[in-house]
Amino acid sequence: MINIGKINKLKVARQLGYEIYLDSGTSRKILLADKKLPANCQVGDTLDVFVYVDPDGHLAATTQKPLAQVDEVAWLKVVSINYIGAFLDWGLPKNLLVPFSEQHHEMEVGKSYLVKLFLDDKGRIAATTKLDGWLEEESVDFKAGQKVSLIIADKTELGYKAVVNNSHWGLLYKNEVFQPLRKGQKLEGYIKQIRDDKKIDLALHEPGYGKVESLTDRILARLKQNDGYLALSDKSPPEAIYAAFGVSKKVFKQAIGALYKKQLIRIETDGIRLS
Secondary structure, eight states: OOOTTSEEEEEEEEEETTEEEEEOSSSOEEEETTSSOOTTOOTTOEEEEEEEEOTTSOEEEESSOOSOOTTOEEEEEEEEEETTEEEEEOSSSSOEEEEGGGOSSOOOTTOEEEEEEEEOTTSOEEEESOGGGTSBSBOSSOOTTOEEEEEEEEEOSSEEEEEETTTEEEEEEGGGOOSOOOTTOEEEEEEEEEOTTSBEEEESSOOSHHHHHHHHHHHHHHHHHTTTEESOOTTSOHHHHHHHHSSOHHHHHHHHHHHHHTTSEEEOSSOEEEO
């Protein structure tokens, strides 16, 4: 089955001059728009290709990889606007259309927007800035501690809205974020919890004691590299702790508390020291 708007593995069926056709699994062959095969590829080999509908309504493919595929959310820049909508640079020669009807606000050339790619009623690839119509607010499928992909969206009074796995909205609380974040930024995160109202709270670091155990090893290694002393303690500002270890102050305090209980360190006023 061919998945339009996504990467497909297709076999090279035949080559007629500059025209190269791929096997679609049906009687219809798909034209490779690249005009030539990659080096060391020949008829009978399998290619990873992006499949789309060309302006004439025919299936076509390219070995070029777009910045986003159908059903994905991406941060893309507007390169032109005409009477049907705005066009985005998505890494392919033919730009991606956002029809006026799919624009939450009027888009401007040179600015980037968070969009979701979809197939229109004719099977053509398009994008929309109206993400609320495509993303779910509630979930019963995610589990606390689950690793997920995030794209930062809007900043709110509570923190940062983020797109979770291209399918849901989640929230990062500002008092638990210790690094600069920007709209459109892609990063990995974790499900902190599913609230009673089924909405998703997120964390940038793995919840649970496993995170603490990993950090204790890093703290001990850093102490040994610095003659047994580190100018960080449970009184240090969260920003200094994040800059040193990339974790929250809460996780750092749990880690040094675990080391203290094992009598591996002493906690001093302005730092910690190997026992």
